[in-house]
Amino acid sequence: MLRIYQRLWQVNWAEQWQYRANLVMYLLYWLVSPVVYLSVWTTVARDQGSVGGLTANDFVTYYLVLLLVDTLTSDITIHLLAYKIQDGTLAGDLLKPVHPILTGVLVNNLAFKALTLGVLVPIWLGLCLLFRPDFSGVSVQSLLLGLPAIVLGFGISFLLGATITLIAFWTTRVYSLNEFYYALIVLFSGQFVPLELMPRFVQQLAQVLPFQHMKYAPVQLILGRLSPEQVAGNFLLGGLWFGLALALFLWVWRKGVRRFSAVGA
């Protein structure tokens, strides 16, 4: 099994490497919105000293860490899989003796991440020079705990993203549904603003929804802004959501693949 993943990595890495120039351009999408929100909120914080207890530096560190966490936990399954279900080419993958989503699509996701990071990290260091963040809240311990939190976040976002894509077995096109799903992420993951500044009902919903584990929870953890109880609670809830997402994904996959008629193949 390990050898399969090793080979898949080589293939998918080579595939992504082909598009490295495109990748640099796509990075711009990732970069612009955190920098925009960072500027908006630091302006507000500077004008009045702080916003809801957060200083300008708190916002700078939040969005800079978010930029990295976002890249690490985001999922591109819809772009890898939706067209295959639409035009029927998934049929070829189904013949292979391994789960096509949990192997090829997953590894391609990871290869994309690795390559993106290679370009993002130098840019990120440049942004750090421009914004001069004070990362004094970050400790070795919070970084070490951040790692499993990010893996968990990616697991949830990958499984949910894949499940949404699999709806294409029934509807053929899923891009509109995906846009709706993306809006939920924007609203509840802390991408726009640290969740504590959201209206109370949004915060309460965000607490029980899976989306905060993709961004807000790991970022806060790395920045050392959570109490040990909160960290434990987040891992527990995140683990629960991971289990739920996995079960949901496997169930939808089993039902969907039976319906699959391989259009055009």
Place this chain on the structure above:
Amino acid sequence: MYRFKLLVALLKINVQQELAYRADTAINIVLSLMWLGWELLSLSIIFDNTATLGGWGPGELLVLLGVWRLVNTLMAAIIWPNTERFNTSIRDGSLDYTLLMPVNSLLLVSLTRIVIWRAWDTLLAAALIISGISLSGAVVSPLNLLSFLALALGGALVLYSLWIVLIACTFWFVKFDNNVTILQALMEAGRYPATVYPVWLRMLITFVVPVAVATTVPVQALRGELSGWQVLLFLGVALASLLVALAVWRAGIRRYSGASS
């Protein structure tokens, strides 16, 4: 006259295409309302925490959001779909047929595909602008209103010119199919007044990818922050950039050799 007829014909074709996917259109309208809701919520979150953003009140940001949506609609309705078409036509050589037609090639390249339902978005944008002005409570002089409209149009022209130059680059570097990504990515920065950004980003969205010229600048004119000379300067720049873009396009067309031949 024949250009007008051509435009009517293009519109007709696009309406027919749209009607073939009615459910899709309905969903898209719902999605656009959803994003509007999100944008309003995000503004209300900002103003829950502060009275002004970089000196701008909620009404003014509402106007800015309206202008941004107007520009964004123009992009989504016309610019992006035609870019896709253009890039395909360069790759497979079908641009040859466009060039053979006895009509201005740029007109065909820019307007063949029009996403009709987006017209709905311009209505929303207009509603945002009007309610923003009334919310801000400011008395807008006719002159300011006129320069606002002129500068919004001028800003759109500047972005259109940049687009022409970007896609014309494909004539020189054939493998350049994310020619407009930089424009798409930086659009996002137009939602907020350019004055809140750090200097380097403000420079970038004013001089390199002038999103701010189409969004922040018109609203500044509406607020009466620009002198008559500045308004004229911006309009002059818009006209000049269009002329440069047309020259680049003509040079590119001369350079084009076709993928099929």
